[in-house]
Amino acid sequence: MNKIMEWTRTHYCGDLKTENVDQEVVLMGWCQTRRDHGGVIFVDLRDYTGISQIVFKMEISETSHVLADSIRGEFVLAVKGKVAHRIEGNVNPKLPTGEIEIMVDTLEILNKSETPPYVLENRENVDEKLRLTYRFLDLRDSTLQNNLMLRSQSLQIVRNYFISQRFFEIETPILTKSTPEGARDYLVPSRVNPGLFFALPQSPQLFKQLLMISGYDRYMQLARCFRDEDLRGNRQPEFTQIDLELSFTEPEEIYKLTEGLMVKLFEETISVKVETPFQRMTYQESMENYGSDAPDIRFDLKLKDISDIASECELRVFKQVVDKGGIVKAICVPGGADFSRKDLDDLTEFAQIYGAKGMAWIKRNQDGWQSPIGKFFTSKQKDALEERVGLNLGDLVLFCADNTKVVHDALGNLRKEIALRRGLINNSE
Structure with missing residues (x-):
C-alpha cells in the first residue's frame, strides 16, 4: 500500500491561518498553478475550501524538490510540511490564507493529469460545450462548487425548519403509475410485466394526498420530479422541489410558514435579514399590473x-x-x-x-x-x-x-x- 494512504489529512487548504504557524500539517488537493523562482518552487494547492501556497526548497527536502519539478496543472498531490509566515512583500490580501505558506518536507503525487483542455482560471471565456464535455473539470471551479455548497446548506436548512414545525419527511415512490399532469411522462419498461411501464413522477401530488387521509397531518419532501418537456430558462427534465402538504390548515398559516422559511434561509445562508410580512397581491392585481x-x-x-x-x-x-x-x-x-x-x-x-x-x-x-x-x-x-x-x-x-x-x-x-x-x-x- 502507498505510504500516503497511511497519512491523515489534518487541514483543508482554505482553513490555515497565522495561528497555525509552526504546526506540522498534511494537505491534499489539486495543483492550481506551479511557479519556479530561482530554484524555489511554489504551488497553489486547491481543494473546495480554497487555496494554500506550498513551497519546495532544496535545503528542506531535496527529494521533494526534485519531484515537485514534475508537477503540472491539475496533478493531485499530498504534502506534509510546516506552516510559516510569508515573507514581507509576498503576502496576498486577496486570499484568506494569503499570510501563510507551507514549507514542504514530504510530497506524494497521488495522480498525474494530462494537459487540461482549458485553464480553469479562464473558464468564463471557454465555450460551454467544451466545459460540459469535461464536466468533471468544470465542476472544480470555485463558483460552481460554491453554488453546490450553498444548495446543500439550503436544503439542510429547509429540512430542519419543517421538521421543527412538526412535519414528517416522507419519501414517496419514484416508479409509479402515470397520472394526468402538466407535461408528458418519462416511461420505464417493466421487466417482470412485459409491455407495461412505470412512469417517473411529475410531482408527488397523489401520494401526499394519500398521506393526508392516512392521518400524517404534515408532510414535506425534497422531491425529485421528472417532466418530459422542452427546455427553457425555468424548465428542465428533472428538478428538485420543496414539496409540502398540510391537513386542518388555513391560508394564513401557510403564508406564515413560507415567510418563516424564507427568513431563515436568507439569514443563515447570506446573512440578509428579510422583513415580514411579505407584500401580498391577488392574482388579478398581479396580472393587471405586471x-x-x-x-x-x-x-x-x-x-x-x-x-x-x-x-x-x-x-x-x-x-x-x-x-x-x-x-x-x-x-x-x-x-x-x-x-x-x-x-x-x-x-x-x-x-x-x-x-x-x-x-x-x-x-x-x-x-x-x-x-x-x-x-x-x-x-x-x-x-x-x-x-x-x-x-x-x-x-x-x-x-x-x-x-x-x-x-x-x-x-x-x-x-x-x-x-x-x-x-x-x-x-x-
Missing part, C-alpha cells in the same frame, strides 16, 4: 389600462380591439425618449414573439408628443393619457392592443426586457 403571475417587483414599469381612453380616440386599431372585447394597455419608460427607431423596432419584434401584432409608441419631448399616433388623440385625451400612465418630459410610452392574454404576455415580458436593457434590476434584491 402581466404575470410571478412578477418581478424590483422595478416599476407597471402596465396601465387605457382601454377607455383608446375607445374614444380616432385610432381605428385601438377602437376595433376594444369594441371586440379586447384591451389596450401601456408601459411608461422613464427617460425612454432616447430610444432610437432601431430600438423601438427591436422591442416591437420582441413583443411579437408573444403574440402581439405590433406596438405603438409615444415620446414626450420639449415640443410635446413625438409619435405616429399623436394625431388621433385630442388635447383632452392626451392629458388624460399622460395622467393615467405618468408620462413626463423625456419619457416613452409603449402600447399593445389585443385580447387580454396577448396583451399581458407581450407587455409582461416586454417590461422585463426593458428593465434588462435599461439596467433597472438590482440583482442584490
Whole structure:
C-alpha cells in the first residue's frame, strides 16, 4: 500500500491561518498553478475550501524538490510540511490564507493529469460545450462548487425548519403509475410485466394526498420530479422541489410558514435579514399590473389600462380591439425618449414573439408628443393619457392592443426586457 494512504489529512487548504504557524500539517488537493523562482518552487494547492501556497526548497527536502519539478496543472498531490509566515512583500490580501505558506518536507503525487483542455482560471471565456464535455473539470471551479455548497446548506436548512414545525419527511415512490399532469411522462419498461411501464413522477401530488387521509397531518419532501418537456430558462427534465402538504390548515398559516422559511434561509445562508410580512397581491392585481403571475417587483414599469381612453380616440386599431372585447394597455419608460427607431423596432419584434401584432409608441419631448399616433388623440385625451400612465418630459410610452392574454404576455415580458436593457434590476434584491 502507498505510504500516503497511511497519512491523515489534518487541514483543508482554505482553513490555515497565522495561528497555525509552526504546526506540522498534511494537505491534499489539486495543483492550481506551479511557479519556479530561482530554484524555489511554489504551488497553489486547491481543494473546495480554497487555496494554500506550498513551497519546495532544496535545503528542506531535496527529494521533494526534485519531484515537485514534475508537477503540472491539475496533478493531485499530498504534502506534509510546516506552516510559516510569508515573507514581507509576498503576502496576498486577496486570499484568506494569503499570510501563510507551507514549507514542504514530504510530497506524494497521488495522480498525474494530462494537459487540461482549458485553464480553469479562464473558464468564463471557454465555450460551454467544451466545459460540459469535461464536466468533471468544470465542476472544480470555485463558483460552481460554491453554488453546490450553498444548495446543500439550503436544503439542510429547509429540512430542519419543517421538521421543527412538526412535519414528517416522507419519501414517496419514484416508479409509479402515470397520472394526468402538466407535461408528458418519462416511461420505464417493466421487466417482470412485459409491455407495461412505470412512469417517473411529475410531482408527488397523489401520494401526499394519500398521506393526508392516512392521518400524517404534515408532510414535506425534497422531491425529485421528472417532466418530459422542452427546455427553457425555468424548465428542465428533472428538478428538485420543496414539496409540502398540510391537513386542518388555513391560508394564513401557510403564508406564515413560507415567510418563516424564507427568513431563515436568507439569514443563515447570506446573512440578509428579510422583513415580514411579505407584500401580498391577488392574482388579478398581479396580472393587471405586471402581466404575470410571478412578477418581478424590483422595478416599476407597471402596465396601465387605457382601454377607455383608446375607445374614444380616432385610432381605428385601438377602437376595433376594444369594441371586440379586447384591451389596450401601456408601459411608461422613464427617460425612454432616447430610444432610437432601431430600438423601438427591436422591442416591437420582441413583443411579437408573444403574440402581439405590433406596438405603438409615444415620446414626450420639449415640443410635446413625438409619435405616429399623436394625431388621433385630442388635447383632452392626451392629458388624460399622460395622467393615467405618468408620462413626463423625456419619457416613452409603449402600447399593445389585443385580447387580454396577448396583451399581458407581450407587455409582461416586454417590461422585463426593458428593465434588462435599461439596467433597472438590482440583482442584490
